[in-house]
Amino acid sequence: MKKVAVIMGSTSDLPVMQDAVDVLKGFDVEVDVDIVSAHRTPEKLFDFSKNAHKNGYAVIIAGAGGAAHLPGMVASLSPLPVIGVPVKSSNSIDGWDSVLSILQMPGGVPVATVALNGAKNAGILAAQILGSADQCMLDKIEVYKQGLKEKVIKGAEEVRNKK
Numbered sequence: 001m002k003k004v005a006v007i008m009g010s011t012s013d014l015p016v017m018q019d020a021v022d023v024l025k026g027f028d029v030e031v032d033v034d035i036v037s038a039h040r041t042p043e044k045l046f047d048f049s050k051n052a053h054k055n056g057y058a059v060i061i062a063g064a065g066g067a068a069h070l071p072g073m074v075a076s077l078s079p080l081p082v083i084g085v086p087v088k089s090s091n092s093i094d095g096w097d098s099v100l101s102i103l104q105m106p107g108g109v110p111v112a113t114v115a116l117n118g119a120k121n122a123g124i125l126a127a128q129i130l131g132s133a134d135q136c137m138l139d140k141i142e143v144y145k146q147g148l149k150e151k152v153i154k155g156a157e158e159v160r161n162k163k
Contacts, residue, residue, distance in 0.1 A: 002058030003030040004126045007048070007074070009037050009064040013087045016117045017063045020085070023123030027140050029130065032057075038069040045070070049077035059126040062111075063119060065089025068101035071111045081129055083122045084111040 004024055008017045024031045036045050052060055060078060063085035064070035071084030086098035095116040103113045114121040131138035
């Protein structure tokens with residue numbers, strides 16, 4: 001099975017991005033985590049992005065706060081699907097700068113964008129992308145979705161029984 005890279009602009013993004021790592025590990029996906037700053041380590045960004053597919057990755061999850069250039073820059077250089085996670089950071093304008101920087105990509109350079117601090121959904125989406133070519137992974141996603149359904153049904157039953 002292919003790997004997923006979870007990268008972020010700085011260590012301060014890790015508490016948010018850890019949700020993607022945890023979800024992927026829960027699906028038994030091999031995950032590599034790294035710091036790749038678009039502004040402070042551009043050479044590393046170029047090397048990682050241009051070679052990610054050669055290094056066994058199938059999907060890249062890139063989280064960034066503030067100006068949030070990391071996901072878009074990675075997508076401009078890599079042939080792989082990139083999922084952007086806007087991170088509400090201390091230098092952010094209520095997170096909107098991060099959301100819009102990742103969401104508003106020019107035609108031809110797509111970045112799948114999840115909600116502000118939505119790394120969990122990024123992890124699930126990466127697993128679903130892997131599942132499109134891997135029946136075992138697809139089966140795990142179906143079990144996961146069934147678990148979500150059962151949790152809602154159980155919650156509804158508990159609410160009804162509290163009358």
